[in-house]
Amino acid sequence: MRYGAGLLFLLLAMTGFSAEKGKLLYQRHCAACHGDRGAGGVGVPLALESFQSSITDRYLFNTIRYGRPGRVMPAFKRMTDEQINAIVRYVRSFTPHRKLVLSSAPVRGNAGAGKQLYRKHCAACHGLDGEGGKGTGVTFSRPRDLPIIAPALANSGFLRATTDQMIKTTLMRGRQGTPMQSFLKKGLSEQQINDIVAYVRSFEKAVKRKAAEKRVHLAKGHRQPIIKVKSGYDMATTISNLQKAIAASNYKLIRTQPLEQGLVQKGRENRRQTILYFCNFNQLNTALAIDPRVGLFLPCRLTVVETGKGVYIYAINPSRLAELYNNDRLSRICGAMRDTYLSIIEEATL
Ligand code: HEC
Ligand code: HEC
Incomplete structure (x- = not known):
């Protein structure tokens, strides 16, 4: 007892x-x-x-x-x-709610018909290709009082987490209290909703193809001595995206300066060439202790250059430089550094 x-x-x-x-x-x-x-x-x-x-x-x-x-x-x-x-x-524990019981029956629909319906009823909020609400959900700078943003549907995380029946439930019922309405109430038939579900599911292919392209792209970046990536953003946005991505990767931004600073008269530097210095002091000290010559390419730096063709981000591939030193420990650190560069650049150019 x-x-x-x-x-x-x-x-x-x-x-x-x-x-x-x-x-x-x-x-x-x-x-x-x-x-x-x-x-x-x-x-x-x-x-x-x-x-x-x-x-x-x-x-x-x-x-x-x-x-x-x-x-x-x-x-x-x-x-x-x-x-x-x-x-x-x-x-x-936030809210009392009903437990969702879903049938396990697959949702059968015609993705082709679903595509037309999607363009008409969903694209305005979720994006033509399911990329999600414009300018929101991808940035911290969004004012807080805007309406709820439409999530990305052509997204590996979403497609992996959800099931056909859950998407269908959301379309049938909507989400009261958000801009997402019930499409049954808006006059679509259950079959039409099934067609849309089939179309949303078909985003999986596009998502996989994109991921594969990105992997190839990054794999190429692994071997090139100079990493060069075109940014889809303007100069100022690219720099600000990089600064945020650097902070988010646990690196400290040391400074952002025109490439020509100190080389030409103050105020006359070319503003279309900017260099960002950043550092992870732990990593720097470890690398310096292994071989002081890493001072040649540390602290980390990324260069942003605007040309007539667009904005480009350049970096020396630390991993390729490390090969010159023939030191496995250093190579490992520099490999990690290269991966961080690539992920910072990827994050900033998404
Ligand atoms: C007026 C804008 C708007 C329209 C039109 C709209 N949605 Fe939504 N949708 C939203 C918003 C906003 C949310 C997020 C709701 C929330 O916070 O729970 C959402 C949520 C969803 C979700 C859940 C996503 C998730 O991450 O949980 C799915 C699936 C979805 N919508 C699919 C569709 C489809 C398919 C259509 C067209 C038939 C559609 N929506 C039309 C705004 C919209
Ligand atoms: C940096 C901001 C941020 C953090 C931190 C964050 N989320 Fe989110 N979360 C979002 C955004 C933005 C979305 C909508 C995704 C989109 O726009 O595609 C989202 C979507 C979601 C969704 C899907 C909602 C839906 O309608 O289906 C869930 C669930 C969720 N988050 C839970 C969490 C939980 C739990 C945590 C902590 C472990 C967390 N999030 C941390 C920003 C964040």
């Missing part, structure tokens, strides 16, 4: 502990974007009954694990399953 009570106490303490843990993890990793109790902000609201009743725990779990690559929503790759489950339970 005493034993049983002790066990019960332990169990209660453990569940209490897990709830507290979920709350702490949520506050640390999610609240800044989704609001303290899920009211939304840069991130979509999570506390709405209409949202909670149209998704599964599995969906929440996978969304946290895989994130939404290319959008603001990060992937929490290093969290343990247990930590993610604790967050899921905490998010579920």
Whole structure:
């Protein structure tokens, strides 16, 4: 008897502990974007009954694990399953909701017909190719009082987390309290909705093709002595994107200056050539201790150049330079540095 009570106490303490843990993890990793109790902000609201009743725990779990690559929503790759489950339970405590019970029957539809319907009914908000709301969901600079942004649907994280039946549920019911309406109420038939689901699912192919192209592109970057990437943005935006990506990669921006600074009369520097110096001091010190010649290419630097053809980002590939030193330890550090360069550039040019 005493034993049983002790066990019960332990169990209660453990569940209490897990709830507290979920709350702490949520506050640390999610609240800044989704609001303290899920009211939304840069991130979509999570506390709405209409949202909670149209998704599964599995969906929440996978969304946290895989994130939404290319959008603001990060992937929490290093969290343990247990930590993610604790967050899921905490998010579920925001609002009373119905448990979503989905049939496992596949949604059969005609993707071709769905495409026409998508263009007519969805593209204005979710983008012609499912890329998501314009200028939002990819940037921190969005004013907080704008309406809820439409998430990207042609997104590996979304497509991996969701199921056909969940997409269908969202289209049938809509999400009350957001711009996402019920298309059944808007007059579409269930068959038309099935067609749209089939079309949204077909984004998977395009997403995979893009990912493959990017991998090839990055693989090429691995061997080139000079990394050169064209930015789709203007000079100022490219520089600001790089600065943000540098900070987000745990590097410290040292300074941003015209390439010609100190070489020509002050104020007459060419503003279309800018260099960013940044550093991870741990990495720098480790590398210097191995071989002081790394001072040739450290601290890290990226050069942004505007030409008649567009804005380009250049970097010396630290990994190729390291080959000159023939030191495995240094090569490993420089390989990691190259990967960071590539991911910073990728992030800034998405
Ligand atoms: C008026 C703008 C608007 C239109 C039109 C619209 N949506 Fe949405 N949609 C949104 C918003 C905003 C959300 C996010 C809702 C939320 O916060 O829960 C959303 C959410 C979704 C979701 C859930 C995505 C996720 O990450 O959970 C799906 C799926 C979806 N919409 C598909 C569609 C499809 C397909 C159509 C066309 C039949 C459509 N939407 C039309 C604005 C729109
Ligand atoms: C840096 C901001 C940011 C952080 C941090 C963040 N999110 Fe998000 N989250 C977003 C944005 C923006 C979206 C919408 C994705 C889009 O626009 O395509 C989103 C989408 C989601 C969705 C899908 C919503 C839907 O309508 O289906 C869930 C669930 C979610 N986030 C949960 C979380 C949780 C839980 C955490 C913490 C572990 C977290 N997010 C951390 C910004 C963030």
